Amino acid sequence: MTTxxxxxxxxxxxxxxxxxxxxxxxxxxxxxxxxxAIGLHxxxxxxxxxGEATSDTRFIVFSCSKAVTAGAVWRAIGDGLLDPSxxxxxxxxxxxxxxxEHITLExxxxxxxxxxxxxxxxxxxxxxxxxxxxxxxxRTTWAPGSxxxxxxxxxxxxxxxVVCAVTGHDDHRxxxxxxxxxxxxxxxxxxxxxxxxxxxxxxxxxxVGEWMTEAEVESLTGIAGLxxxxxxxxxxxxxxxxxxxxAQDGGLPGGGGLGTAADLxxxxxxxxxxxxxxxxxxxxxxxxxxxxSTLPDPMWQNPSNRTLGLVTKASGAGESRSIGxxxxxxxxxGHGGAGGxxxxxxxxxxxxxGYVTNGLERNLIAEYKRSAALxxxxxxxxxxx
Numbered sequence: 236m237t238t239x240x241x242x243x244x245x246x247x248x249x250x251x252x253x254x255x256x257x258x259x260x261x262x263x264x265x266x267x268x269x270x271x272a273i274g275l276h277x278x279x280x281x282x283x284x285x286g287e288a289t290s291d292t293r294f295i296v297f298s299c300s301k302a303v304t305a306g307a308v309w310r311a312i313g314d315g316l317l318d319p320s321x322x323x324x325x326x327x328x329x330x331x332x333x334x335x336e337h338i339t340l341e342x343x344x345x346x347x348x349x350x351x352x353x354x355x356x357x358x359x360x361x362x363x364x365x366x367x368x369x370x371x372x373x374r375t376t377w378a379p380g381s382x383x384x385x386x387x388x389x390x391x392x393x394x395x396x397v398v399c400a401v402t403g404h405d406d407h408r409x410x411x412x413x414x415x416x417x418x419x420x421x422x423x424x425x426x427x428x429x430x431x432x433x434x435x436x437x438x439x440x441x442x443v444g445e446w447m448t449e450a451e452v453e454s455l456t457g458i459a460g461l462x463x464x465x466x467x468x469x470x471x472x473x474x475x476x477x478x479x480x481x482a483q484d485g486g487l488p489g490g491g492g493l494g495t496a497a498d499l500x501x502x503x504x505x506x507x508x509x510x511x512x513x514x515x516x517x518x519x520x521x522x523x524x525x526x527x528s529t530l531p532d533p534m535w536q537n538p539s540n541r542t543l544g545l546v547t548k549a550s551g552a553g554e555s556r557s558i559g560x561x562x563x564x565x566x567x568x569g570h571g572g573a574g575g576x577x578x579x580x581x582x583x584x585x586x587x588x589g590y591v592t593n594g595l596e597r598n599l600i601a602e603y604k605r606s607a608a609l610x611x612x613x614x615x616x617x618x619x620x
Contacts (some may be wrong), residue, residue, distance in 0.1 A: 242275050244275065245617065245618070249539065251614065253273075257269060266594030267438075267441055267594055268294075268545055269284075269288065271589070272588070273587070273588060273616055274501055274580075274587035274589075275504075275587075275616075277510075279500060279501055281616075282495075282500070288438055288593075291435045291436060291495075293423060293435055294438045294495065295483075297572030298572040299578040299591075301490075301545075301606075302502060302578065303502070304391045304395055304398075305516070305522060305545055305570075306414070306502075306544075308340070308397075308543065309514050310513070310514060316399070316401040322339055322340075323343060324338075324395060327396055329370050330370040330371065330373075332372075333372075334375060340397060343386075343397075344544045345539070345541040345543070347383050348390060349375035349382075351384045355369055360427075360487065363396065363406070376434050382530055383539040385531070386489070389489075390489065391489035391490075392488060395488045398410060407426075407488060411486075411488070418511075421494070423435060424498035426488055426491060427483075427484060427485060427486020430488075438593035440474065441594060446463040447597075447600060449463075451558050462588055490572065496589035499591070500578075502593040503569065503578060503588070506568075506582050508569055521542070521543060522545065525543070526540050545570050547567070560606075560607050560614060564581050564582070564584070566581065566582045568580060569605070574595045575594075586613070586617040
């Protein structure tokens with residue numbers, strides 16, 4: 236375990252409570268392995284692995300990867316190469332077909348672009364020219380800007396290719412490394428391995444738990460008659476596909492990042508502290524704090540609270556399952572991932588949190604309860620003045 240008590244705002248009792256709660260899930264067989272990390276005022280103050288994992292074990296962090304893509308976009312904006320209002324087609328002409336010519340970079344990163352399920356085969360993940368061709372075939376399913384619907388994979392392929400177009404990179408994997416990960420010293424955090432052999436172990440994804448019943452689904456979403464064993468099984472198969480080397484090499488920018496909980500905690504420390512002014516301060520402040528879309532999430536009916544690449548804390552009924560949970564401040568921002576991955580920071584306390592597991596929880600109610608418990612305990616690790 237990595238831990239430091241030099242920061243007077245660190246509440247050691249609250250940290251011990253958090254670690255005990257994380258350990259409980261492994262001891263009770265709910266997850267095979269996990270890690271948790273806390274950053275505070277620029278430093279990693281706690282990092283512990285549980286179950287089959289060590290501190291060197293890397294996990295698939297799923298949509299926590301989206302923060303790396305956001306960081307690359309912010310750098311390009313700060314360098315004057317991009318503007319959030321730019322139409323994607325300005326930089327990727329092949330994208331401007333089938334009434335997509337007016338979709339902006341802002342709409343892409345706030346999940347309001349209208350192409351949430353646009354397909355991209357795995358062979359295109361390492362072939363940028365093939366991706367550009369595929370974009371020309373994509374069609375929208377609703378008018379861009381008219382609604383919010385989470386784009387789990389499609390939007391961030393477009394985002395990384397836009398950044399590549401304006402920075403001169405021909406591979407999104409090296410672009411993300413050179414613009415974000417390497418300058419921050421996150422040497423083990425990778426979105427795509429680019430044929431780089433790495434001896435560090437990898438935590439293989441495994442399904443855990445039982446599918447929700449129709450009654451549980453209805454209680455959670457208000458939608459009756461959904462068979463999660465059927466619907467969830469499709470998503471589960473896709474997620475488990477990220478265990479494959481071809482997927483890990485390909486570097487899915489919306490969900491294929493490989494790293495540790497410490498990597499996530501320190502990425503978010505960088506968003507709080509901006510080391511060596513890696514980002515233009517105004518652009519960074521906009522990215523972590525300016526809510527550009529409050530259109531309702533169709534599943535939860537809460538405001539989507541999307542910034543240019545991240546999400547801010549919800550209020551009201553959605554607060555308990557939101558970024559940071561109930562105990563963090565209203566300025567908390569971050570981006571979680573499938574299976575209960577956690578990554579966020581609270582500017583009011585200087586705290587950042589990373590939690591990763593290879594246990595793909597099938598029961599969303601169980602996942603949300605665990606996330607709420609961890610978020611609230613983590614938020615209390617930093618004493619408030």
